[in-house]
Structures are given as C-alpha cells and as structure tokens.
Amino acid sequence: MAGALSIQSVSKAYGDVRAVDRVSLEVAAGEFVTLLGPSGSGKTTTLQMVTGFIEPDEGRIFLDGHELTGVASYRRNIGMVFQNYALFPHMTVEQNIAFPLEARGFGRAESRQRITRALDMVGLTGFERRTPRQLSGGQQQRVALARAIVFQPPLLLMDEPLGALDKKLRDRLQLEIMELSRSLGVTVIYVTHDQEEALVMSNRIAVFHRGRIEQIGTPTDLYEKPRSVFVAGFIGESNMFMGELEFDGHAAAVRAGQWTIRVDARSAELASRSGRTVTLVVRPERLRVDPAAAVRPVEPGATKAATLPGRVREAIYLGPLRKYVVDLADGIRLISRVQTEMDGSQLSAGDEVQVSWDIDRGIVLPGSADAAELYGQADLAEAGENPSSTLG
Amino acid sequence: MTSLVREARPASSKRAHINSWALLAVPGIVMLVVFFGLPLGLMLARSLTDPSPVNYLIFTTSGIYVRVLLNTVLVSVACTVVCLVLGYPYAYAMHRAGPGLSLVLTVAIVLPFWSSALVRSYAWLVLLRETGVVNSLLLNAGLIATPFKVVRTETAVIIGMCHILLPFMVFPIYAAMRRIDPSLLPAAAGLGARPFRAMRKVFVPLSLPGVYAGCLIVFVVALGFYVVPALLGGPRSLMFSELIVSKVYEELEFGVGAAMAITLAATTLASLALVSRFAKIGDALDYGTP
Amino acid sequence: MIPVRLHPLLLAFAMAMATVLVAPTVIVVIMSFSAGRLLTFPPQGLSLHWYANFLAADTWTRAIATSTEVGIATAVVSAVTGTLMALGLVRGHMRAAQILHGLVLGPMVVPPVVLAIGLYFMFVRWHLVGTFTGMVAAHTALALPYVVVVTSSSLRNFDRTLELAANSLGAGPTRTFLRVTLPLILPSVAAGCLFAFIISWDELIVAYFLSTPMVRTLPVVMWSAAQDSTDPTLAAVATFLSVITVLLLLSSHAIRRKATGLWPAR
Numbered sequence: 037m038a039g040a041l042s043i044q045s046v047s048k049a050y051g052d053v054r055a056v057d058r059v060s061l062e063v064a065a066g067e068f069v070t071l072l073g074p075s076g077s078g079k080t081t082t083l084q085m086v087t088g089f090i091e092p093d094e095g096r097i098f099l100d101g102h103e104l105t106g107v108a109s110y111r112r113n114i115g116m117v118f119q120n121y122a123l124f125p126h127m128t129v130e131q132n133i134a135f136p137l138e139a140r141g142f143g144r145a146e147s148r149q150r151i152t153r154a155l156d157m158v159g160l161t162g163f164e165r166r167t168p169r170q171l172s173g174g175q176q177q178r179v180a181l182a183r184a185i186v187f188q189p190p191l192l193l194m195d196e197p198l199g200a201l202d203k204k205l206r207d208r209l210q211l212e213i214m215e216l217s218r219s220l221g222v223t224v225i226y227v228t229h230d231q232e233e234a235l236v237m238s239n240r241i242a243v244f245h246r247g248r249i250e251q252i253g254t255p256t257d258l259y260e261k262p263r264s265v266f267v268a269g270f271i272g273e274s275n276m277f278m279g280e281l282e283f284d285g286h287a288a289a290v291r292a293g294q295w296t297i298r299v300d301a302r303s304a305e306l307a308s309r310s311g312r313t314v315t316l317v318v319r320p321e322r323l324r325v326d327p328a329a330a331v332r333p334v335e336p337g338a339t340k341a342a343t344l345p346g347r348v349r350e351a352i353y354l355g356p357l358r359k360y361v362v363d364l365a366d367g368i369r370l371i372s373r374v375q376t377e378m379d380g381s382q383l384s385a386g387d388e389v390q391v392s393w394d395i396d397r398g399i400v401l402p403g404s405a406d407a408a409e410l411y412g413q414a415d416l417a418e419a420g421e422n423p424s425s426t427l428g
Numbered sequence: 429m430t431s432l433v434r435e436a437r438p439a440s441s442k443r444a445h446i447n448s449w450a451l452l453a454v455p456g457i458v459m460l461v462v463f464f465g466l467p468l469g470l471m472l473a474r475s476l477t478d479p480s481p482v483n484y485l486i487f488t489t490s491g492i493y494v495r496v497l498l499n500t501v502l503v504s505v506a507c508t509v510v511c512l513v514l515g516y517p518y519a520y521a522m523h524r525a526g527p528g529l530s531l532v533l534t535v536a537i538v539l540p541f542w543s544s545a546l547v548r549s550y551a552w553l554v555l556l557r558e559t560g561v562v563n564s565l566l567l568n569a570g571l572i573a574t575p576f577k578v579v580r581t582e583t584a585v586i587i588g589m590c591h592i593l594l595p596f597m598v599f600p601i602y603a604a605m606r607r608i609d610p611s612l613l614p615a616a617a618g619l620g621a622r623p624f625r626a627m628r629k630v631f632v633p634l635s636l637p638g639v640y641a642g643c644l645i646v647f648v649v650a651l652g653f654y655v656v657p658a659l660l661g662g663p664r665s666l667m668f669s670e671l672i673v674s675k676v677y678e679e680l681e682f683g684v685g686a687a688m689a690i691t692l693a694a695t696t697l698a699s700l701a702l703v704s705r706f707a708k709i710g711d712a713l714d715y716g717t718p
Numbered sequence: 719m720i721p722v723r724l725h726p727l728l729l730a731f732a733m734a735m736a737t738v739l740v741a742p743t744v745i746v747v748i749m750s751f752s753a754g755r756l757l758t759f760p761p762q763g764l765s766l767h768w769y770a771n772f773l774a775a776d777t778w779t780r781a782i783a784t785s786t787e788v789g790i791a792t793a794v795v796s797a798v799t800g801t802l803m804a805l806g807l808v809r810g811h812m813r814a815a816q817i818l819h820g821l822v823l824g825p826m827v828v829p830p831v832v833l834a835i836g837l838y839f840m841f842v843r844w845h846l847v848g849t850f851t852g853m854v855a856a857h858t859a860l861a862l863p864y865v866v867v868v869t870s871s872s873l874r875n876f877d878r879t880l881e882l883a884a885n886s887l888g889a890g891p892t893r894t895f896l897r898v899t900l901p902l903i904l905p906s907v908a909a910g911c912l913f914a915f916i917i918s919w920d921e922l923i924v925a926y927f928l929s930t931p932m933v934r935t936l937p938v939v940m941w942s943a944a945q946d947s948t949d950p951t952l953a954a955v956a957t958f959l960s961v962i963t964v965l966l967l968l969s970s971h972a973i974r975r976k977a978t979g980l981w982p983a984r
Contacts, residue, residue: 087886109885122883126901136887183887453806456799456862457818463859464825467836474839514735521732524724536736543743543963544920546937547956550944551742554757561745561759652829654923659944669831676835689832696829
C-alpha cells in the first residue's frame with residue numbers, strides 16, 4: 037500500500053471560469069497534505085478530479101505510477117469521506133462498512149474481521165447493529181471513516197469532513213484522524229477552509245487561491261515565510277502595511293502612508309523584484325505594545341523597525357492571551373497578541389501607546405492586497421480606505 | 429457541498445450515461461402515447477371526418493348543446509365558489525391545528541379524495557332521496573310535513589360535486605399556507621397590526637397562489653364530471669359529459685360525440701392554460717398523495 | 719406555524735365540515751348492516767344479509783374477481799413503467815423534458831369522459847373492447863401519471879451524494895442502483911403501486927365504455943344497479959369498495975412514514 041499521488045498540471049473550466057488552473061502537486065506515500073483555501077478557490081474541484089467525480093480538461097493524475105485520468109471513480113480504489121457523511125441510511129453500521137468489501141468480493145469471514153478492526157480503530161467497537169439514524173454526528177463521521185479505510189486504500193480523501201461538528205468535537209476528531217492516518221500509513225488529502233485545522237493536522241499545506249496553488253509548504257513554512265500577501269493574510273492573523281519600497285542596496289525601508297518603516301534588507305530585495313509596491317507583514321505576536329510614557333531599555337543587538345504612536349482601541353481578554361487592537365494616528369488598525377502571563381503592562385482601551393517590532397520580524401511581500409478580496413468580509417470595507425490594514 | 433453533487437457525473441462515458449437514463453422513460457412514453465395520445469388524436473380525426481367538420485356545427489343547430497355547455501360552466505363556477513368559501517377556512521384550520529386535530533382534519537379530507545365518486549354519489553343518493561336518511565330524520569322529528577325533493581335537482585348535483593371537489597381546493601391552499609414564513613404574523617403583530625389586519629394584509633395575500641391553484645383545479649375537474657350529475661341530477665341539470673355519453677353510447681352518433689368530447693377537452697385545456705400563468709399546479713397534484 | 723388554540727367558531731366549522739365530509743360514507747356503512755327489507759338509518763337491527771346477498775350473487779363475485787385482477791395487473795404495470803419513467807425524466811437530462819411532463823400530466827387533466835370515448839373508438843377498431851389486456855392498458859394510462867409524480871418527487875429529494883459515496887467505495891453503476899438507489903425509493907414505488915390499484919379499483923367511466931356483459935368491473939356493475947337506487951345490496955357493495963380503499967391507503971401511509979425516517983436531512 038504505497039499511495040504516492042501525482043497531480044500534473046490539471047485544469048477545469050466551467051464556461052469562462054477557470055475553477056482549477058494548471059494545478060500540480062506531488063504527494064509522497066503516507067503524507068498528510070491539506071488543500072486549504074476559501075470557498076471557490078478550486079480545492080474541492082481538485083479533490084473531485086482525484087476521486088473521479090469530475091474529469092479534468094487538461095492534465096493528468098497518477099497514483100503510484102498508474103494513470104487515474106479517464107478511469108471511472110469506482111475503479112480507482114481510493115477512500116473518500118464526505119462532509120455530510122453519506123452513510124447509507126437503510127443499512128446498519130456493519131452493512132455500511134461491509135459495502136466496499138462486498139463490491140470487491142471479500143469473503144464473509146474476512147469481511148467480519150476487517151469490519152471489527154475498522155470499528156476498533158475509530159473507537160466504535162460494538163456499534164455494528166446500529167443504524168445511522170441512531171448515531172451522533174461525530175459517530176457518523178467515524179463510521180464514514182471506518183468505511184473508507186476498511187478496504188485499505190492507498191489514498192484517503194477527505195472533503196471538509198468536520199465542518200458540521202462543534203468545536204470541541206472537531207478538535208478531538210482532528211487528532212484522531214491524524215493518529216489513525218499515521219498508524220495506517222495511508223496517504224491523506226484533506227480539504228478544508230479552516231486554516232487552524234490545516235496547521236494542526238498537515239505535513240504540508242497547499243494554499244489555493246482562485247484556482248491555483250499559491251504556496252505549498254509545511255505549516256511552519258507557510259506561517260513564518262509566506263510568499264504572497266494572500267497566504268500571509270489567509271494563514272493566521274497579520275498586520276499589513278502597504279507602501280513603496282525604498283532600497284539603496286544597503287538598508288531598506290517601506291514608506292506606508294506617513295510612516296517610514298525599516299525592513300530586513302534581504303527580504304526587501306526579494307520582494308523588490310516584482311516592483312516597488314510591497315506589503316510589509318508583521319504577525320501579531322511580534323508586535324510590542326508599550327505605554328507611551330515608558331521607554332524600554334535598548335537591548336544589545338536588537339534593532340527596531342519603527343516605533344509608531346497609537347491608542348488602544350480595545351483590550352480583549354482571551355484566557356491564555358490578551359489581544360490589543362491599536363489605532364494609529366492615520367487610522368491604521370493593528371493587532372497585537374501577548375501571552376497573559378507575560379503581559380506586564382495590562383493596557384486598557386483609550387491608553388496612549390507605542391507600537392514596535394524588530395526588523396527581522398517583518399516580512400516584505402510583493403504587491404499589495406485588496407483587503408476585501410482576501411476575505412470578502414463586509415467589515416473590511418472600511419479598512420479598504422486605508423492603504424494598510426489588519427487582517428486576521 | 430452542493431457543488432459536489434452538482435458537478436458529479438460518472439467520469440467515463442458522460443454522454444452515454446445521460447442517454448441510458450433517458451431510455452428508461454421509453455416504455456412509459458410509449459404507453460402514454462398509445463393509450464392516451466392516440467385515442468385523443470383518433471377522436472379528433474373522427475370528429476372531423478365522421479362525416480365531416482360539420483359535427484362542430486351542432487352548437488349552432490340546436491340550442492341544447494350550448495345550453496348544456498353553459499350550464500356545465502355555471503355549475504363548475506358555482507362549485508368553485510362554494511369550495512373556496514368552505515375550503516379556505518378548512519385549510520386554515522388544518523394549518524393552525526395542533527397535532528391531534530390536524531390529523532382528524534387531514535384524514536377527513538384525504539379519504540374523500542381517494543374514494544370513488546360512485547360510492548360517494550351513492551351515499552348522497554341514499555341520504556338525500558325522498559325515502560332517504562335526511563328526509564326520514566326530519567319527518568320523524570316532525571320538522572317537516574312532506575319530504576324534500578332534492579335528488580334530481582341541481583342542488584343535489586352541486587352538493588355531491590363539492591363533496592368530492594373540496595379536497596382539490598383544500599390541498600393547494602394548505603400547501604401554500606405552509607410555505608408562508610411563520611415569523612411574518614408575529615412580526616406584523618410586533619409592528620402594531622391587530623390580528624385581523626395582519627391576516628388580511630399579510631397572510632391572505634401570501635396564500636393566494638394556493639387559492640388560484642385550487643380554484644383552477646376545482647373548475648377544471650368540475651367541467652368533466654360525469655358520475656355525480658348522472659346519479660344525482662335530473663334532466664334539468666344536465667352536464668356536458670352526460671350529453672356526450674348519451675350521444676355516443678345510446679344514440680351511437682360517434683362523429684358528433686367525438687366533436688363534443690374534443691370541445692370539452694379544449695375548453696378544459698384552455699382554462700388551464702389561461703389561469704396557470706398565475707398558479708403552480710404541480711405542487712397541488714404532488715401534495716394530494718397521502 | 720405554532721399551533722394555537724383555534725378560534726371556537728373556526729373549530730366548530732372545521733369539525734362540522736369534517737363530519738359532513740365523512741358522514742355520508744359512514745352512514746352508508748352503518749346502513750349496510752340493517753336487518754329488514756329496507757335500508758334505514760339508524761338501522762333497526764343488525765344483520766349481514768346484504769353482504770350475503772352481495773357475495774352470493776354471481777354477477778357481483780365475478781365483478782370482484784375482474785376488478786381485483788385488473789387492479790393488480792394495473793398496479794404492477796404502472797409501478798414498473800412509472801418508476802422507469804420517473805428515473806428517465808429526473809435523471810435523463812432530456813431536452814424534451816417539459817413536453818414529456820405535459821404528456822405525463824395529460825391523463826390527470828383531461829376529462830375522463832373524453833379519454834373513455836377515445837379509448838372506446840380505438841378499442842373497437844382493435845378488438846380490445848371487453849378484453850382484460852385492454853382494460854389494464856387503459857387503466858395503466860390513467861394511473862401512470864400518479865406513479866410518475868410520486869416517484870419523481872422522491873427521486874428529486876434523493877441525496878445523490880449517497881451514490882457518489884457508493885461509487886467511491888468501488889460500486890459500479892448497477893450495484894449502486896440495486897443496493898443504494900432502489901431500496902431508498904422503493905417506499906415511493908410501493909406507494910405508487912397502491913395508488914394505481916386504488917385508481918383502477920374505483921374507476922368507472924373508462925371501465926364502463928370498455929366493459930362487456932362478460933367482462934365487467936365492480937364499479938360498472940354497481941353503476942347499473944345504482945340506476946335503480948333502491949337495491950339495498952348496493953350499500954354492502956359501497957362499503958366493500960370503501961373498506962378496501964381505506965385499507966390500501968393506510969398501508970401506503972404506513973410505508974411512507976417508515977420511509978421518511980430513513981432519509982438523511984438535506
């Protein structure tokens with residue numbers, strides 16, 4: 037059971053719209069890869085092409101060297117878990133799980149063994165006689181999972197399987213799915229729009245945007261080194277400054293509105309290859325917020341990118357974290373996250389503050405981002421008036 | 429998730445799969461064409477060729493045909509009105525009733541829908557004839573001196589017809605009522621509308637599609653009634669279908685009979701086409717099945 | 719809508735209407751048990767002799783047999799043809815779908831007399847009058863629309879992800895249809911089957927034209943008897959017809975209820 041998947045430059049268009057645009061992806065056997073992106077980004081369509089529900093207009097798909105393109109879905113030997121579970125309502129749990137085994141001609145004795153083992157693996161021993169109606173959402177999803185792995189496919193596809201469950205259950209099932217896939221050694225392609233889920237579960241994440249893959253990498257890669265504004269904005273929260281890059285070959289700075297902010301030269305150099313307009317991204321946990329009056333002692337070696345005056349708009353207590361929303365003079369809104377334990381200053385709304393961060397914590401990315409486009413959220417319409425904004 | 433289903437078709441042989449499902453409909457289509465389409469076609473042909481289109485001129489030659497056709501239309505209209513007046517409140521009661529009452533009301537309206545017109549007409553006959561139940565009870569109670577003569581009059585026909593037609597009015601209206609957003613009436617109340625006003629301005633207008641559908645169906649079905657008028661009616665209350673039957677079965681004038689039948693069918697279809705611009709009939713038919 | 723205590727007038731009206739709707743048949747049923755030579759209400763004594771009369775007479779028993787045979791045949795043919803047709807209409811992606819829909823609804827819409835006469839003319843020419851086959855064919859044409867409507871409705875509500883799931887698990891089109899689709903639409907098919915039987919069982923006008931003294935259905939025999947309305951045996955016949963209809967309706971309802979429990983929420 038290997039499970040190496042090769043998606044080679046597949047495309048799918050509906051009329052004028054390119055739902056999937058020359059997507060390529062190599063997945064090693066046993067890897068857990070997530071296709072992450074907002075709705076309409078092409079991730080589900082790509083998955084459907086791997087299952088065989090849709091045929092690509094161009095490109096080919098291979099599994100362990102065998103071509104899948106053009107092969108009917110019922111001959112591909114791939115397991116799939118759906119968002120709405122798709123359990124056969126007129127069959128018991130046992131019959132549901134037996135279904136793929138019957139289709140493959142397994143004998144009764146062996147089937148029974150496999151079914152018992154599959155149920156054990158998902159923690160539903162003894163549930164054979166129940167019907168889907170008698171199961172909770174989480175249990176139904178586990179049965180769907182058991183059904184998809186019982187015939188030991190090399191590849192397992194999951195289409196937003198946890199979307200319909202509540203948070204606690206989702207968190208628990210995420211871990212269970214991860215452990216299960218690891219113990220089985222099965223390759224998993226997981227589709228979700230929830231970036232947190234992707235970060236938790238995946239070996240690698242492919243971020244989809246408008247039918248293309250913007251970046252593929254490990255969760256750390258994507259979070260620490262996003263290569264585009266979209267990825268920076270989609271994964272985790274970001275503070276963004278959009279402006280012009282000033283680079284004299286030595287030191288670099290970004291002029292965003294009335295602020296001039298120093299940036300890391302190397303990062304700037306890379307970004308500058310696509311033009312002068314850039315976006316500076318600073319993660320909220322890198323942003324320091326200090327009371328305006330206090331002056332921090334200069335630490336040896338650390339250099340500040342900027343010190344910007346502002347006012348705390350909101351101080352939000354989140355348990356282990358505190359989140360500060362700070363407005364700068366020109367209306368730019370920033371977010372800072374501090375661990376509660378480390379939060380010496382404990383600011384409140386209305387406090388005058390100064391915001392700073394270290395130069396090497398800022399990431400310079402080419403181009404600017406249309407705030408609305410990144411999230412399509414109405415409340416960002418006002419942010420759109422400002423050249424820089426906070427996205428999270 | 430919907431996109432998954434929308435796009436999904438078996439990968440291989442997309443074209444072939446579309447066609448092979450469609451092929452399944454062929455036996456049914458053949459059945460309907462041969463045993464529905466063909467008879468109508470043949471009848472149309474006969475009406476024009478046995479001996480000639482002059483068959484249709486009967487409407488001008490003898491007054492009885494026009495009179496009966498008009499009478500049929502009038503009776504159908506009367507039934508529609510009666511059914512609407514009785515059916516709307518009944519549908520509303522069904523809509524607002526608790527589970528027990530709702531069940532009773534539903535059963536009471538579904539049973540007549542499915543029992544044969546013959547059985548019900550016979551039942552009314554037994555009830556309404558001079559030696560019938562109603563008369564006996566009234567006589568015994570001393571409320572009347574001589575028995576009522578209701579059978580063989582138009583009244584009996586209308587009673588019998590409405591009895592059978594009422595479900596056709598109630599179902600579409602009920603279906604339409606159920607589709608009304610339940611939060612609208614409380615919202616109207618919250619905005620200051622008294623119950624009657626809220627009903628008049630919010631609920632009733634929204635239930636109108638059901639009313640149109642119901643009236644249309646009742647009218648159309650009433651036009652074609654045979655059993656009830658034949659059993660409960662008399663010579664003065666002749667309905668068009670009775671005339672057709674006697675023309676064909678008794679007088680053996682097939683050409684004229686065919687012409688009359690085509691005329692009736694045409695009248696029915698025309699009414700349907702005309703009014704169906706305002707109403708959705710499909711839902712009504714769908715709901716009628718228990 | 720949240721059920722609320724009905725206005726007493728409305729409640730009274732509704733109950734009165736319900737009574738009037740059901741009363742005539744109920745009264746006839748009760749009367750069918752009257753002892754004595756005439757039907758009376760309330761009956762002066764209870765007796766089954768009208769039923770005895772009914773079941774002893776050759777004309778009646780033959781009619782029952784004919785109606786039953788025709789009914790069952792119609793039910794089977796309509797159910798099979800109708801289900802196939804519904805599948806074809808709902809999943810066939812045919813461009814002529816609209817026209818076909820009209821064709822299907824046709825027999826429901828056209829006055830029965832019109833169809834009866836048309837069929838009569840046609841059957842005379844084809845020597846089908848008074849034949850079992852002819853009667854079944856005619857009744858099937860009448861019942862088919864109902865089966866198609868009921869089955870299409872359940873097909874349209876069918877969750878097709880189940881079929882996709884079956885495919886992904888390795889089931890080809892045939893296995894998917896037999897193990898997943900068909901079992902889930904079977905209740906509707908069964909209901910349609912029962913409706914078709916009821917329609918055929920109660921149908922008068924078409925049967926009237928297509929009957930001969932040799933082959934007559936129960937409603938046709940009852941019709942001729944009803945012309946002279948004083949024969950009390952008719953009350954027993956009417957009761958018999960109604961009871962069968964009600965029983966079948968209840969079964970169909972039970973099947974539907976069992977089925978709705980199965981379907982996943984959409």
